[in-house]
Amino acid sequence: MIQPRRRRPDRAHRYRVERSVFLTQLLVGAATLLLVAVSGLLDSNLFNNQLFLAGILIIFLTTAVSAGVPWRHLDKKWIVVLPIVDLVALVIAREGEPLLGTTFLLVFPIIWLSTHFGGRGAVGGVVFTSTLLWAAGLMRAEPVSGNEIPRLAIVPIVLAFVAATTYTTTKRAAAQRTLLTQQSVLFEGALRRSRREERTLDEIVNSVDFGVVGFDRESKPNFINRAQREMFSRFGVKENQLSSIAVYHEDQVTPFAEADRPFQRAMRGETVDRVTFWVGEQGKQQAAVLISARPILDENDNYDGGVMVARDITAELRAIKARDDLVASVSHELRTPLTSIMGYLELALDDNTLDPSTRRMLEVASKNSDRLLALVADLLTTAAATKHELAITLAPCDLAVIVTDAIESSRPVAADRDITFVLVALPTVRLQADAFRLRQVIDNLFSNAIKYNITGGRIEVTLSDSVTQVELRVVDTGRGMTHGEQLNLFDRFYRADSVRGSSIHGTGLGLSISRDICRRHGGDLTVESAPGKGTTAIATLPHTS
Template sequence: MPGLSLTERLGIHRSILSNQALLLAATLLLVVSASLLGQVRNAPLFTVSVTVIFGGAVFAILAPWRALPAWALGLVPVIDMVAIAVLRESAPLAGVGLLWAFPAIWIGSTFGVGGVVAVLVGVSAIVTFQLVHDAEQRLTSSTFVLPFTVVALSALAHTTARRARAQRALLEKQSADLRRSADRARRQEDLVTEVLDAVDFGVIRVTPEGDLAVTNEAHARLQATVDVLGAPIAAYAADGTTPVPAEATPLSRARAGELFEGELVWFGAPGEDRRALSVTARRLPSGSDADPGTIVVSRDVTAEEQALRARDDLVASVSHELRTPLTSIIGYLDLALDDPAIIAETRERLEVAERNATRLRELVSDILSMSAASRHGAEFDLVPTDTDIAAIVRAAIESQQPRAADHGIRIDSSGLRDGSAHVDPRRLRQVVDNLISNAIKYNVRGGTVTVAVDVSETAVQIAVADDGPGISRTEQGRVFDRFFRGDAVRNSSTHGSGLGLAISRDIVRAHGGEITVSSALGTGATFIVRLPRTQGSTP
């Protein structure tokens, strides 16, 4: 008899219970019908056989099958088959042989093909023995049909049990695979949770319905100091003074499905102990059509923002203190140069001093212009009028011609096209002066600066190109940042503050336009200013 696993024995135990319950019901029905019809030939033997069947059923129900060896499963059906044979001997006309179907099913489902063969041999031997030794057992069609039917039921039980065991084994294998997958997913989830809890920035996953699905410990720490939902603590924009409504806070916008990058929000009123958060909302990648939601990352940048503001305040204070004595120095130098009595050698030295003092004053003015505005974009008081753009560019070129000649640089203005736009001429001149000055400053000796103006129905475009060393792709994204100077510039003898392009960008944006750069290392650089021709139009 093959060994059975605990799971298989438990399944067989359940089938034994149902089998014995049916056998008891059929035996009880047989006892009643045979007694009423007077078919019992040997009452004592009949009573003993029924008692053995009932006793076997009780034992099968109460037996601890988990603790018994596998071979013990064959005791009860064998005893039942013997008891039914004796019962058939005591009541030959009662059709008792049909009860063999129950132990045959048990044996077939438990012991396989060997059990089916044993049932065939056993039932055939008993029927043959009773046919030979019992005069009341006559040879009829049932003599052949009964063993065949019992064996057929045993074989059917074997096939069904085998199929059930195969399905159970498949289910157990799938269950084991699912458990392993669940354990692996749980380990990965624990690892992701540990990683998220280890970082110092808050992470929130927002479902498509706007619910918060995942948060980490850093988010909880940030929420302890500021309410990122925008409820009890007032929120302010990047400038620190413009109030932000509760429905416009970064997390509220992310829950509404909006995406953004690096949104800076101050929590707490000005003058109080406040915190600054940089918040980014991005769509989660998905390999299916289902929307996985949004990931919101928040970072505490209070220290960085306070340091930047402190730097701007310090630079503004120092620059302001420098401007007054510089103005006085330049004034006295001008008076000294107006004196015809000074000798040529002294005049030359005074002119050098005046040029350097003037350059220093311009640098201080640039620094003050930047520190007077917010760190996220200057706010200029524009006085726009209908202005001839080509005239402004020509005037800027004319003022830069002496400096270009000193460097052996030619300025090509053949691409100028006449056209007007509603702009502030003084501020636009400041932008053009800075672009042409940079093109001369960072150009190669003997190179060319090309200046062009193109006018369409809705926009005006100013382009300034040079033959200089160019700007790398990584530095192009920072060329308009304050105080930024590229590696090629820092390694050269050319001096600059890194403020001119930042000021120019803020002036152009104040007009509703944009300034861009196109460059590559070794091919020069082209700066393009696009401005709307009329107020409110799109460039």
């Protein structure tokens, strides 16, 4: 199998050489024939000159021989015989008819020698032709006249220029061919690598379990991976109907407006960041999809298409809902007996006949019951927020008073670790809000600032009031958090790895509940932190919630 592949290029090359030899000689013969034909029409006595006729016949005979000789089987050096014979024949014809213009035909063999045989052919051809011209002139019966010497000198000079120009042009063309060949090899290698990388990327994208859709600049899908096709097929959606898919908000009932559909936004070139929606008609099988999309820009920052990533999160959302339902159910079942236990503990502690040891044990039980009740309350609040049932009762209140009361309540716990509160600014701030829920937010922020602070640390509290909103800033001097920990900070039940195995207790619900309360008021809760530089919690509220 390998041997024929090696022979094919050699055989093709030899046939090209043979064809090139014949065509080059044919050019000399054709030029000679044209000269003879034109001259014969003008002068019928031209063919009576035996020297001229002999030279012309040698040219035609050489052309005929070049067509029949198997040059592919001969060494390259034998090809030089043809241009040499042509030079001899043309010099003979020139001697027969010096004024006919046969001298100009000497250019063709010189070009041939310079092209195919390089510098040696160029120099040798000019020297050989000059020798022939001078030898022919000296061999005449009459001596060379003074008027003919310049002509004999000019012809070699002209041929030398032609040979030099042809040689340099041929050399430059060969260098360009070599460069083009090298570039072609590089381009072919780059093309092979590009195709290999494209195939690899296709296999990678088709092996993932989430959908990937690519768009061109006309917002038409030009790539859909296997997972996305399977997702479409489950709902009977065709690839060209991507923009017409009916999708619903997270409540599975409210449809998206056509312009706000995630697929439409992605195909318009908008950035879509982790939008969750439900696909499928109501009352039928529905699936939850999490989608993100990014536009692709060309070198001039113009829209050149986009890519969209979609993931089926139906199982995850159903698992979260089942967990929340279980938490809410268990919390409801725990609250009633826990309230009863706390009531009986209070009655027992009111008994003045208790000995100190028993009273101490009952106080420990009461304290842990309070902690357990707070945990149950957090769980119920989380369940209510998940179902969008978090009750907010608006009434006039002073946020500064709420902050002051929360500080006074937290001072004993902070004092146990020698942590001090610093009031940077605490102006009177009146607003319409739920004072009970805001106290819950502030207690959570202070609790975190104490738990995750260093012993002997500080908590700075700043309350500021602007025209549009109120801002509460709580800054601690604790251990801080990494960027990765901050990404999941508001997820329910999330606790950072750095504190999960420590003695610091927590449920991972406080910040999630606090942010939900702030957002229910029309505000927000954000956190800024860095490892070893403490944490800053910023709660913002509008004046009229």
